[in-house]
Amino acid sequence: MRRTxxxxxxxxxxxxxxxxxxxxxxxxxxxxxxxxxxGPDDAPVGDPGVGLPPLGEPNNPGSAGPTGTPQTTPSPxxxxxxxxxxxxxSPRPGKSTTTTTxxxxxxxxxxxxxxxxxxxxxxxxxxxxxxxxxxCEDYTIAVTITVSGGRITGTSVTYNPRPGGxxxxxxxxxxxxxxxxxxxxxxxxxxxxxxxxxxxxxxELSVRDAMNKAGLPV
Amino acid sequence: xxxxxxxxxPLPRRGHGTRRLVIASFWAGLVGSVALxxxxxxxxxxxxxxxxLIEAGRITGMAAGYVLLVQVLMMSRVGWLDRTISxxxxxxxxxxxxxxxxxxxxxHMSLIVVGYAKLSEVSIVEQTTTMLTxxxxxxxATIATGILVGVGLVSIRVIRSRMPYELWHVLHLxxxxxxxxxxxxxxxxxxxxxxxxxxxxxxxxGYYLVIACLVQGxxxxxxxxxxxxxxxxxxxxxxxxxxxxxxxxxxxxxxxGARAGxxxxxxxxxxxxxxxxxxxxxxxxxxxxWLRLTVKAVGEHTEQLKWLDPGVRVIAExxxxxxxxxxxxxxxxxxxxxxxxIAPIRALLxxxxxxxxxxxxASSESDLIFREELDWLADMREAEIVYVIGxxxxxxxxxxxxxxxxxxxxxxxxxxxxxLCGPEGFVTASVAVxxxxxxxxxxxxxxxxxx
Numbered sequence: 108m109r110r111t112x113x114x115x116x117x118x119x120x121x122x123x124x125x126x127x128x129x130x131x132x133x134x135x136x137x138x139x140x141x142x143x144x145x146g147p148d149d150a151p152v153g154d155p156g157v158g159l160p161p162l163g164e165p166n167n168p169g170s171a172g173p174t175g176t177p178q179t180t181p182s183p184x185x186x187x188x189x190x191x192x193x194x195x196x197s198p199r200p201g202k203s204t205t206t207t208t209x210x211x212x213x214x215x216x217x218x219x220x221x222x223x224x225x226x227x228x229x230x231x232x233x234x235x236x237x238x239x240x241x242x243c244e245d246y247t248i249a250v251t252i253t254v255s256g257g258r259i260t261g262t263s264v265t266y267n268p269r270p271g272g273x274x275x276x277x278x279x280x281x282x283x284x285x286x287x288x289x290x291x292x293x294x295x296x297x298x299x300x301x302x303x304x305x306x307x308x309x310x311e312l313s314v315r316d317a318m319n320k321a322g323l324p325v
Numbered sequence: 326x327x328x329x330x331x332x333x334x335p336l337p338r339r340g341h342g343t344r345r346l347v348i349a350s351f352w353a354g355l356v357g358s359v360a361l362x363x364x365x366x367x368x369x370x371x372x373x374x375x376x377x378l379i380e381a382g383r384i385t386g387m388a389a390g391y392v393l394l395v396q397v398l399m400m401s402r403v404g405w406l407d408r409t410i411s412x413x414x415x416x417x418x419x420x421x422x423x424x425x426x427x428x429x430x431x432x433h434m435s436l437i438v439v440g441y442a443k444l445s446e447v448s449i450v451e452q453t454t455t456m457l458t459x460x461x462x463x464x465x466a467t468i469a470t471g472i473l474v475g476v477g478l479v480s481i482r483v484i485r486s487r488m489p490y491e492l493w494h495v496l497h498l499x500x501x502x503x504x505x506x507x508x509x510x511x512x513x514x515x516x517x518x519x520x521x522x523x524x525x526x527x528x529x530x531g532y533y534l535v536i537a538c539l540v541q542g543x544x545x546x547x548x549x550x551x552x553x554x555x556x557x558x559x560x561x562x563x564x565x566x567x568x569x570x571x572x573x574x575x576x577x578x579x580x581x582g583a584r585a586g587x588x589x590x591x592x593x594x595x596x597x598x599x600x601x602x603x604x605x606x607x608x609x610x611x612x613x614x615w616l617r618l619t620v621k622a623v624g625e626h627t628e629q630l631k632w633l634d635p636g637v638r639v640i641a642e643x644x645x646x647x648x649x650x651x652x653x654x655x656x657x658x659x660x661x662x663x664x665x666x667i668a669p670i671r672a673l674l675x676x677x678x679x680x681x682x683x684x685x686x687a688s689s690e691s692d693l694i695f696r697e698e699l700d701w702l703a704d705m706r707e708a709e710i711v712y713v714i715g716x717x718x719x720x721x722x723x724x725x726x727x728x729x730x731x732x733x734x735x736x737x738x739x740x741x742x743x744x745l746c747g748p749e750g751f752v753t754a755s756v757a758v759x760x761x762x763x764x765x766x767x768x769x770x771x772x773x774x775x776x
Contacts, residue, residue, distance in 0.1 A: 111424050118425070119432075122384045125359065129380060130371035281445075 217255035222317030224249035224267060225309035250313040252289075254321045259293055262286045262314070285310050295325065343409045351395060354531075358391040359384055361517045361524045378440030383516065385433035390511055390528070392426045397504055398535045403542035407645040412588075412773035420480070427477040430470055462509030469506035472499050491601065508532065547642045554581060556639040558593070559615055561631065564694040567623075568665055569631055570608060573616040573639060585610035585650065585672035586744070588773070589643030591618065598629050602642065604774060606746075608668035608695075610675035619694070621665040648772050650676040653742035655768060657681065659735050661755055663747030664692070669772055670746050671695045671702075679707040682735050686713040686722055686751065717750070726754065728761055739763045746772035 127133050224247040246266050253261035264282055289295065295315040318325050362384050371377045399406070399419050406415070442452035456463050479485060479496055511528070512518050518525045559574040575581060583589075585607060592602040603626060608619035622628045650658070650673055658677050662670040663686040674681060683703075687693045693712065703710045711734055713725045724730045731738060743759055745752050752771060759769060 111421055114421070114425055115428055118388070118429070122381050125363070125384055126371060126377050126380050129363075129366050129368055130377060131369040135369065 219253050220317045220321040221251040222313035225312045227309045248309045252317045358387040365517045375444035382436030389429040394535045401538040401542040403538040411647045461513035465506040466510035469503045473503050558633050558637040568621045570619045579613035583611045583644035585676045586648040586669045587644040587646040589641040592640040594638040606669035619668040658742045660744045663751040666747035681708040683710045742768045744770045
């Protein structure tokens with residue numbers, strides 16, 4: 108009995124140490140953070156070009172075509188940062204996605220603008236995943252904002268594909284939070300919102316793009 | 326009936342490298358499982374309590390998944406494992422690891438739930454519902470946890486001893502369901518395994534390996550063995566008032582690669598007993614003419630065995646066990662037996678070199694079995710047999726089993742391998758005395774069964 112208790116204790120301590128070694132502060136002290144590279148979603152917010160790989164990258168599993176029912180009208184300012192040469196060619200035929208913006212001109216005074224879709228990589232690893240992603244944790248988010256009178260009055264999100272499992276539950280939870288924050292702050296730049304580390308960045312970038320298109324100050 | 330024609334064949338002493346290798350690979354596997362987590366977790370990604378808890382949950386999940394596989398593997402009865410690690414140690418490790426497994430799985434579950442609840446700032450109850458409803462295969466994983474905890478509970482010694490063995494066994498077999506039910510969520514929701522990369526393949530490979538061993542050890546090997554040898558009861562002979570020997574006949578019997586000291590799990594295909602299999606050691610070294618097991622009638626099943634008719638078909642699983650002469654570290658040996666524990670000891674005596682000492686304790690003269698055989702073997706092998714008659718508290722046995730008594734009988738005891746078989750009290754008391762006499766632990770061999 109004493110032996111098993113010792114084993115449980117030893118195991119717990121090991122787990123604690125392992126988690127500790129991977130935690131931010133310790134990693135900084137050890138000088139590991141630079142070498143290992145943060146996951147794409149952990150890139151500092153407000154630095155959009157670095158944070159997320161652009162859509163249309165060949166093995167981006169999320170590039171499965173726009174799901175939004177509205178007609179897609181390519182708009183010039185919509186292409187996010189990234190190698191602009193080859194974004195539309197995808198190895199899988201029929202699945203290519205141009206980084207399109209869906210603008211659905213509703214009757215004034217309120218305008219609905221959809222931002223470009225941005226990839227969310229829940230795997231957090233900087234390396235690209237194999238194309239046979241089983242659970243498809245990788246997905247894209249396109250945020251549609253409703254603007255009336257120069258203010259954002261509503262948001263909605265389109266996923267492609269819809270994430271399942273833990274990603275899905277986290278995403279839907281994050282949405283309500285992010286939406287509230289954006290409506291109250293009237294800016295895309297929210298900083299970290301708890302529970303939104305996975306998709307927060309993509310959210311912000313998409314909103315930023317939509318605000319751009321709607322002519323709001325970014 | 327007894328006719329020892331077998332010549333003494335000095336057996337090569339086998340190295341213990343394989344055993345060390347098996348133990349080392351267990352630890353390597355555990356480290357490897359946690360390493361999968363390590364390489365999937367970017368440094369510095371743990372920024373708050375919630376993510377810390379989730380990562381801890383992932384580590385415990387990987388460890389639990391690995392230990393579950395090891396648990397099943399250890400009980401697969403696959404030959405290479407059964408002949409490397411003693412059934413005693415396997416059983417002990419299975420018990421200890423089983424406890425660890427239950428603890429680890431419960432930790433895994435609670436850490437993940439609490440971690441996500443913290444991260445998404447909802448109550449634990451709400452988070453649990455979300456996980457059960459929206460995560461793939463989470464319901465079956467929860468059922469698996471329930472079964473595992475249940476199996477763990479009925480394996481607590483106090484509870485287990487109050488249940489009939491067969492019921493306990495059936496309940497315990499439901500752990501195969503755990504293997505099945507917990508499989509899905511590991512690959513559907515486990516971050517380390519979901520991506521279809523090398524980690525996924527290695528992990529799935531572990532499953533295939535364990536299942537292959539299981540099929541080999543529990544199905545293929547017994548099937549092949551029994552189709553080949555077609556065992557039958559040849560005779561049942563009384564050895565004393567309540568001890569009897571069953572002689573077994575087989576085809577190609579000289580090809581049964583069993584050693585003295587090993588055991589089979591025997592299933593006698595007769596009315597009322599075909600559905601249970603019980604382990605018994607061989608009580609004579611295989612001699613190419615018959616196999617023999619010796620049984621003390623203590624329970625319902627063993628009482629029934631006494632009335633077996635010659636010709637009854639026998640299904641045997643084995644041979645298993647490392648209580649054999651080739652596992653010794655030194656040249657000479659001391660054999661110690663009490664009661665019907667003499668059975669495997671009597672067999673071992675045939676395969677040990679000259680100068681072996683046998684200490685055989687029985688509570689009365691009429692309880693001694695194999696007396697003629699032992700005396701005869703002693704003559705042939707120049708062995709020394711010391712009969713210790715009397716109850717444990719009597720002065721004679723107490724003296725013989727004391728430090729001084731043992732040293733008088735076997736002056737070079739610390740330079741011998743000691744093989745022990747008998748009731749638990751006898752074995753623990755003897756091991757304590759042997760340890761006091763500076764017999765290294767690795768020179769002490771225990772029979773896997775208590776007699």
